Amino acid sequence: MSLTFTNHIPLGFKLPYFNLLDTITGEMVSSIDIKGKKGTLVIFMCNHCPYVLHVIHELVKIGYEFMNQGIGIVAISANDVENYPEDHPSKMKELGLSLKFPFPYLYDETQEVAKLYDAACTPDFNLFDKKGNCVYRGQLDESRPGNDKSVTGSDLRIAMELVVKGSKVPINQIPSCGCNIKWK
Numbered sequence: 001m002s003l004t005f006t007n008h009i010p011l012g013f014k015l016p017y018f019n020l021l022d023t024i025t026g027e028m029v030s031s032i033d034i035k036g037k038k039g040t041l042v043i044f045m046c047n048h049c050p051y052v053l054h055v056i057h058e059l060v061k062i063g064y065e066f067m068n069q070g071i072g073i074v075a076i077s078a079n080d081v082e083n084y085p086e087d088h089p090s091k092m093k094e095l096g097l098s099l100k101f102p103f104p105y106l107y108d109e110t111q112e113v114a115k116l117y118d119a120a121c122t123p124d125f126n127l128f129d130k131k132g133n134c135v136y137r138g139q140l141d142e143s144r145p146g147n148d149k150s151v152t153g154s155d156l157r158i159a160m161e162l163v164v165k166g167s168k169v170p171i172n173q174i175p176s177c178g179c180n181i182k183w184k
Helices: 050-067 089-098 112-116 154-165
Strands: 003-005 019-022 028-030 039-044 071-077 105-107 124-129 134-136 177-180
Touching: 039 154, 050 071, 050 154, 050 177, 071 154, 089 105, 124 154, 134 154
Parallel strands: 039 071, 071 105
Antiparallel strands: 003 177, 019 028, 019 105, 039 124, 124 134
């Protein structure tokens, strides 16, 4: 496990287009399909990362809470499944069904979408406002596996609440961190 931080890139970039397989439903899902009326959250994650597993239940809670408030949410895994078989689409489907994901869990087989987003780690969060401009690329909260801090989702929740209200999200953000994306 290699600790990796979200790449620091300028905010304001437009929601990149994608059209990927939803491992839960077996249907293709595009960025247009998941775009919310008030904003959109794109999460890069995977099944095996201890950082993702540490926060996964909070991500599901956030999904149920904010999708009802006009935020479209999607999770994407771009990991190399040949070397990391626990991240295979069939295992993604199992995880999504067992935890009752309220959002699609997409597989980026070519890893092109992860590169479009300049994703680096799991979890990696990209929050867009209603115009499709990226306003947040920070952490979920201060909790990490083994640091004894409660998983609250506080940092991401504050940003999402501001997007729901149509308010400006502060640009001073603490990057997310986790395992590096497993590139082919």
